Amino acid sequence: MEMTRLTGTALGGCVLLHLLVFAAPVAAQLDTATGIVSDAQGAVIPGATVTAVNKNSGFVRATATDAEGRYRLAALTPGRYELTAELQGFSRALRDGLTFALGSETVLNFSLQVGALSEAVTVTAETPIVQTTTAAVEMRLDRAAIDVLPIIGRSYLSLLRMAPGAQSSNGTSFVGSRGRSNQWNIDGVDNSEDISGYSRQSLALDSVQEVQVLVTGFKAEYGQASGGVVNVVTRSGTNDLRGSGFFLFRDQSMMARSPYADRSLPADPFQRIHYGGWLGGPIKQNKLHYFLNYEREDRDTSSSSTRTLPAATAFSPATLQFLQQNNIPLSLFGGGGSTRQVRPEFIDVHNVTAKIDTQLSNTQSLTGRYQLTNDTQPSGQSGTLLDFNGNTEYFKTNYANLNHKWVMSSNKLNELYVQVGQSFGDWKPGYPGLTNLSVTGGFDLGGSSTYPQGRTDWIYQLVDNYTWTMSGTRTGEHSVKAGAQVKLFKSDSFFDSNFRGTYTFPSLNAFIAGTPSRLTQNQGNSALARPNQVYGLYLQDDWRPSSSLTINAGLRYDYEGAKTEALKDVTGTAGPGVSRDRNNLSPRFGFSWAPGAAPPRRSTAAQVFITIRSS
Structure with missing residues (x-):
């Protein structure tokens, strides 16, 4: 009976923490793709849409770049991915052949060329092997x-x-x-x-x-x-x-x-x-x-x-x-x-x-x-x-x-x-x-x-x-x-x-x-x-x-x-x-x-x- 009371109290407290959007310490089981979207001259591009598609499951994640041209796609399940960056007035940039590893943070920058959105520039490359964003x-x-x-x-x-x-x-x-x-x-x-x-x-x-x-x-x-x-x-x-x-x-x-x-x-x-x-x-x-x-x-x-x-x-x-x-x-x-x-x-x-x-x-x-x-x-x-x-x-x-x-x-x-x-x-x-x-x-x-x-x-x-x-x-x-x-x-x-x-x-x-x-x-x-x-x-x-x-x-x-x-x-x-x-x-x-x-x-x-x- 003591265990029952303890369980109810503790779980109730945790639910409250979740509702307050207070986070919990669990192992980082997910992957992150981050980087900067810029034009051919190196100027950052705010408001560009960056989309990640899991090639195995078809699950899609999308985000927009901020005022500094940065994007961040977190909570990606490990697997093979295709990433695209696009904005009206620029050709779509696509990076294929990406494999995100468990708990990794991969830096992938995009350079958009002036052109029609229907045009696409595809780069097929492997994900960087060496992780540079962690001291572990x-x-x-x-x-x-x-x-x-x-x-x-x-x-x-x-x-x-x-x-x-x-x-x-x-x-x-x-x-x-x-x-x-x-x-x-x-x-x-x-x-x-x-x-x-x-x-x-x-x-x-x-x-x-x-x-x-x-x-x-x-x-x-x-x-x-x-x-x-x-x-x-x-x-x-x-x-x-x-x-x-x-x-x-x-x-x-x-x-x-x-x-x-x-x-x-x-x-x-x-x-x-x-x-x-x-x-x-x-x-x-x-x-x-x-x-x-x-x-x-x-x-x-x-x-x-x-x-x-x-x-x-x-x-x-x-x-x-x-x-x-x-x-x-x-x-x-x-x-x-x-x-x-x-x-x-x-x-x-x-x-x-x-x-x-x-x-x-x-x-x-x-x-x-x-x-x-x-x-x-x-x-x-x-x-x-x-x-x-x-x-x-x-x-x-x-x-x-x-x-x-x-x-x-x-x-x-x-x-x-x-x-x-x-x-x-x-x-x-x-x-x-x-x-x-x-x-x-x-x-x-x-x-x-x-x-x-x-x-x-x-x-x-x-x-x-x-x-x-x-x-x-x-x-x-x-x-x-x-x-x-x-x-x-x-x-x-x-x-x-x-x-x-x-x-x-x-x-x-x-x-x-x-x-x-x-x-x-x-x-x-x-x-x-x-x-x-x-x-x-x-x-x-x-x-x-x-x-x-x-x-x-x-x-x-x-x-x-x-x-x-x-x-x-x-x-x-x-x-x-x-x-x-x-x-x-x-x-x-x-x-x-x-x-x-x-x-x-x-x-x-x-x-x-x-x-x-x-x-």
């Missing part, structure tokens, strides 16, 4: 690059290793930070797991349109992370009906064995079947499009271990005496050798993506996406002498998000993002009633004592971006962005550690005799309920005092509520928690200077804070 160190990969890169396992997360300063041990980290300190975003909404800090949703490779990794120098709109920022945009349908599918089969006969493997023994069982496909197209040309993707991986595999068995003659006299006293015949041990244990394992993963894009008008668009993942796989083995594990991990995620973009005028843009999601995890023991056995100084029998356990997480997020662009002959161009965000979390979990009990034997003799020294077993209710709230505010200014210099300055504030236990124990006392975190003020500063044809010089300075993880 980053990597971008579009769909064309993803299609040609070799990716083992069909996971886009493998691509992150190509980023500058990336390290792949224990997850992916950047420039020496921890992997759990990154910020993950999909389609503009948060995708960071609250406990581990890693990516929450699992996207199929065919669902990814573009990946951007901000390594250092990111702006004030990004917060609650001290590592890198990973932004992902999912694919959308186009005016053309398109799709593809794949099927992969592999078993042990197609795999090379280790040169150290015993050739007298059969190869460990292995079979992998991986298949899927996607389909995208128009529901209404130039207005409404859909995209669907399904992928499944079914893997039957195994893990094995080999243990050496000594011959009877290899036992020490004391051991032989012990065996004889307990009437254990030496013939059971044979002539020595080894024993090999093969454990069957399986992985079954289903991944579904469904997305709808619609252009409500020339100034408004709406996008919705639903993501489902079912993942079943074996848990880590216990490493005991005789492993009765068979433990299974089961994960399920359901996420839905909406994005509304509204171009309020030629220099004002508002973006609203809403996300609702649930993650479910269940760790089950292979033999729920099996008690563990432990022999002091000897060996253990049984599986892991940490199972069963489980967790269900909910996330509610509302964010809203507002951008206002101003320009003048003396001050240059300012692109001011302000924002706020609300993220509400709730995590319900249980952890029945050693609820099945463990018998401890002081010696091997006691184990043979069946006389344990003690039994340890936990009892009670291990359920936990942990709600949490995260709020953020930021203000940033991207100032271009000249065509070769861009200054990025901003300030961010983050507040994280107290991490407390909602459920009380039998005495009515709540468990210990973490106090609220409210002193996270983060200034950001950076510049990019591109003198002439020389590569841009970049420098940044920032103070960042990370979200307190639940474990």
Whole structure:
């Protein structure tokens, strides 16, 4: 009930902020085209119309140049574009072959020639590769690059290793930070797991349109992370009906064995079947499009271990005496050798993506996406002498998000993002009633004592971006962005550690005799309920005092509520928690200077804070 009141209050506050056109900090998932329109003599042209047409979806965006001849087309979805500039009395100028990357700002200037409007001057050119309007160190990969890169396992997360300063041990980290300190975003909404800090949703490779990794120098709109920022945009349908599918089969006969493997023994069982496909197209040309993707991986595999068995003659006299006293015949041990244990394992993963894009008008668009993942796989083995594990991990995620973009005028843009999601995890023991056995100084029998356990997480997020662009002959161009965000979390979990009990034997003799020294077993209710709230505010200014210099300055504030236990124990006392975190003020500063044809010089300075993880 406390969570219900909290949700209503916070969401109501965010709606009020949106109605007041107060912006929110969410990852920059959109692209911007900006520049100056001038005549053949270099004089700026006010009032010219600049139009961007998405060659894939047919969506159209248009704006007019200001008194200084500047235009700015924000909130462009990544993809292929055609830009035109026109004004009565001048020939139309057209630039084709443009590809806008995720979160980029591309400078494209137009020079109009005197002539009839029906005449057109077409320039076909690639989008500039080097971005000169940001101080961030980053990597971008579009769909064309993803299609040609070799990716083992069909996971886009493998691509992150190509980023500058990336390290792949224990997850992916950047420039020496921890992997759990990154910020993950999909389609503009948060995708960071609250406990581990890693990516929450699992996207199929065919669902990814573009990946951007901000390594250092990111702006004030990004917060609650001290590592890198990973932004992902999912694919959308186009005016053309398109799709593809794949099927992969592999078993042990197609795999090379280790040169150290015993050739007298059969190869460990292995079979992998991986298949899927996607389909995208128009529901209404130039207005409404859909995209669907399904992928499944079914893997039957195994893990094995080999243990050496000594011959009877290899036992020490004391051991032989012990065996004889307990009437254990030496013939059971044979002539020595080894024993090999093969454990069957399986992985079954289903991944579904469904997305709808619609252009409500020339100034408004709406996008919705639903993501489902079912993942079943074996848990880590216990490493005991005789492993009765068979433990299974089961994960399920359901996420839905909406994005509304509204171009309020030629220099004002508002973006609203809403996300609702649930993650479910269940760790089950292979033999729920099996008690563990432990022999002091000897060996253990049984599986892991940490199972069963489980967790269900909910996330509610509302964010809203507002951008206002101003320009003048003396001050240059300012692109001011302000924002706020609300993220509400709730995590319900249980952890029945050693609820099945463990018998401890002081010696091997006691184990043979069946006389344990003690039994340890936990009892009670291990359920936990942990709600949490995260709020953020930021203000940033991207100032271009000249065509070769861009200054990025901003300030961010983050507040994280107290991490407390909602459920009380039998005495009515709540468990210990973490106090609220409210002193996270983060200034950001950076510049990019591109003198002439020389590569841009970049420098940044920032103070960042990370979200307190639940474990």
